Amino acid sequence: MLRSLALSIALAKAASAVSSSYNFDPLQHLAGIAPYFEPSDPPLDPSPPQGCHVTRASYLIRHAAIYANDFDFEEYIEPFTDKLKNSTTDWGRAGPLSFLKSWQTPIEDEDLEELTHIGELESYTLGATVRMRYPTFKAPGKVWTSTAERTEKSAQSFISGLAFGSNDTQKVSVPESEAEGADSLTPYKGCPKYSSSGGSEQSSQYKDIYTNPIIERFRNLAPGFNFTNDDIVGMQQLCGYETVIRGSSPFCDLDVFSANDWLNFEYMNDVQYFFNAGYGLDVSAAVGFPWVNATVSTLLADEAEQDLYVSFTHRELPPMVIVALGLFNNSAFTGANDPNATMPLTTQNYNRAWKSSHILPFLSNIAIEKLSCDSYGFDAGNYVRVLVNQSPQYVPGCANGPGESCSSDQFQELVQKRGELAGGFTEKCEPDYNNSTDVLTIFNSSS
Numbered sequence: 001m002l003r004s005l006a007l008s009i010a011l012a013k014a015a016s017a018v019s020s021s022y023n024f025d026p027l028q029h030l031a032g033i034a035p036y037f038e039p040s041d042p043p044l045d046p047s048p049p050q051g052c053h054v055t056r057a058s059y060l061i062r063h064a065a066i067y068a069n070d071f072d073f074e075e076y077i078e079p080f081t082d083k084l085k086n087s088t089t090d091w092g093r094a095g096p097l098s099f100l101k102s103w104q105t106p107i108e109d110e111d112l113e114e115l116t117h118i119g120e121l122e123s124y125t126l127g128a129t130v131r132m133r134y135p136t137f138k139a140p141g142k143v144w145t146s147t148a149e150r151t152e153k154s155a156q157s158f159i160s161g162l163a164f165g166s167n168d169t170q171k172v173s174v175p176e177s178e179a180e181g182a183d184s185l186t187p188y189k190g191c192p193k194y195s196s197s198g199g200s201e202q203s204s205q206y207k208d209i210y211t212n213p214i215i216e217r218f219r220n221l222a223p224g225f226n227f228t229n230d231d232i233v234g235m236q237q238l239c240g241y242e243t244v245i246r247g248s249s250p251f252c253d254l255d256v257f258s259a260n261d262w263l264n265f266e267y268m269n270d271v272q273y274f275f276n277a278g279y280g281l282d283v284s285a286a287v288g289f290p291w292v293n294a295t296v297s298t299l300l301a302d303e304a305e306q307d308l309y310v311s312f313t314h315r316e317l318p319p320m321v322i323v324a325l326g327l328f329n330n331s332a333f334t335g336a337n338d339p340n341a342t343m344p345l346t347t348q349n350y351n352r353a354w355k356s357s358h359i360l361p362f363l364s365n366i367a368i369e370k371l372s373c374d375s376y377g378f379d380a381g382n383y384v385r386v387l388v389n390q391s392p393q394y395v396p397g398c399a400n401g402p403g404e405s406c407s408s409d410q411f412q413e414l415v416q417k418r419g420e421l422a423g424g425f426t427e428k429c430e431p432d433y434n435n436s437t438d439v440l441t442i443f444n445s446s447s
């Protein structure tokens, strides 16, 4: 009797644990506006493989959280907040939207594109984390950054966290001007085959599909407020921006937007970035490759000036580097060869590898590490591995080492093959300035 009572209590507990186990965090599905997080994709242990230690590393880092970029603000957020200011809607009766009665926008015109305090703090923390990850490394003499205020400030905070107040690390500014060819941290700006609006056409199809039912629901809650498709996007963007400005946002409440609404928002962005700077853009690999090539040449050279190389850039470059390396490829292991077919425009591919929240959140970082290994079952020597936001990645063609690493010889061959597949920057981008170049030279000691 007692035993069966205990058993039924145990069963009831188990059942309630099961039924309440659905958790969803919108902040991990906000694509380019996701606050920095480490998604464990794939969930491998980030420590170096057994018998290995890291002897050199190079990081490409997107700037930290900002107040909103001009485009998102002008296109989506401001039209909504302006309309809200004028509205005579009785928000107090609007259920989950009732917070709009007293809500004030956190974004002022003069803050646009600027780093938030949370962004600055996160960049500092990443610097300290990287320092602890490589306790034997010398403080780097230089850290490179493109020249926008938000990348410069991110680099500065990172250096403060990395150097613990020492004065050994200098910030080097790399011009963002167009005519630099591949020799900058913003090479897409000098590539006429890249367009900042690329992907909008494809993603707007999906935008209309998923926002229409939300509009109907909101109009029912707040009759008289003329919600548009873009307002819905702006409100979802505010969840991210307000969080990195104030620490939290009522727009993230799952009663306002459900988990499925967030997954739809994320997918719309994934489509956008896939065609803007991913596998759906023909020049992605050619623009991302020079950073990969310069990094690997530096890491694998016999002599290097620094143990640690760090470069700060904007959201466009990390996805292009990802494509240059063949990571997050929806088509991998499928045998299929039409990348566009993996991102249907009217329905979600839930099993896609291409998740922009994992590829380009604020402060997103791609690391290439050189390892010295003497590991069971492998020859002693130098190996290479790639991490994205701390997760070791499977790199197609790199498989003969411990963990997700491969020998430096195999990696060098891989880079050569990836370069051939990508094509040269100048050949693919066809810039109209006549002094373009295919190589990134900033890490060379003379510069």
Ligand SMILES: *[C@@H]1O[C@H](CO)[C@@H](O)[C@H](O)[C@H]1NC(C)=O
Binding pocket: 079, 082, 083, 086
């Ligand atoms: C808000 O109201 C002002 C004054 O009536 C008007 O000029 C403006 O166009 C309105 N803005 C929006 C977004 O409706």
Ligand SMILES: *[C@@H]1O[C@H](CO)[C@@H](O)[C@H](O)[C@H]1NC(C)=O
Binding pocket: 167
């Ligand atoms: C840091 O280095 C700069 C340039 O080398 C020098 O002018 C400055 O005094 C140093 N600051 C400290 C706190 O050592």
Ligand SMILES: *[C@@H]1O[C@H](CO)[C@@H](O)[C@H](O)[C@H]1NC(C)=O
Binding pocket: 177, 179, 180, 181, 183, 433, 435, 436, 437
């Ligand atoms: C090409 O020329 C422009 C204008 O003189 C200069 O700013 C730029 O740095 C040059 N690009 C390269 C790759 O040398």
Ligand SMILES: *[C@@H]1O[C@H](CO)[C@@H](O)[C@H](O)[C@H]1NC(C)=O
Binding pocket: 226, 228
């Ligand atoms: C609602 O907004 C859309 C887009 O701004 C506009 O075209 C339409 O006229 C508006 N409808 C009303 C009833 O104000």
Ligand SMILES: *[C@@H]1O[C@H](CO)[C@@H](O)[C@H](O)[C@H]1NC(C)=O
Binding pocket: 275, 280, 281, 282, 338, 339, 340
């Ligand atoms: C994928 O779609 C883009 C945009 O429509 C197009 O430029 C590209 O050629 C397509 N890729 C393939 C392999 O068909």
Ligand SMILES: *[C@@H]1O[C@H](CO)[C@@H](O)[C@H](O)[C@H]1NC(C)=O
Binding pocket: 293, 294, 297, 419, 438, 439
């Ligand atoms: C890769 O970098 C090396 C060293 O800077 C350079 O000699 C080579 O031309 C580059 N390869 C390509 C394909 O750009």
Ligand SMILES: *[C@@H]1O[C@H](CO)[C@@H](O)[C@H](O)[C@H]1NC(C)=O
Binding pocket: 279, 285, 323, 325, 326, 329, 330, 331, 332, 333, 334, 335, 336, 337
């Ligand atoms: C993505 O994977 C497919 C299938 O393995 C392959 O054919 C294609 O070349 C890969 N794309 C890139 C850019 O590496």
Ligand SMILES: *[C@@H]1O[C@H](CO)[C@@H](O)[C@H](O)[C@H]1NC(C)=O
Binding pocket: 434, 435
């Ligand atoms: C490149 O273009 C500049 C300005 O358009 C011109 O002055 C220069 O002679 C050109 N150089 C070459 C090598 O064609």
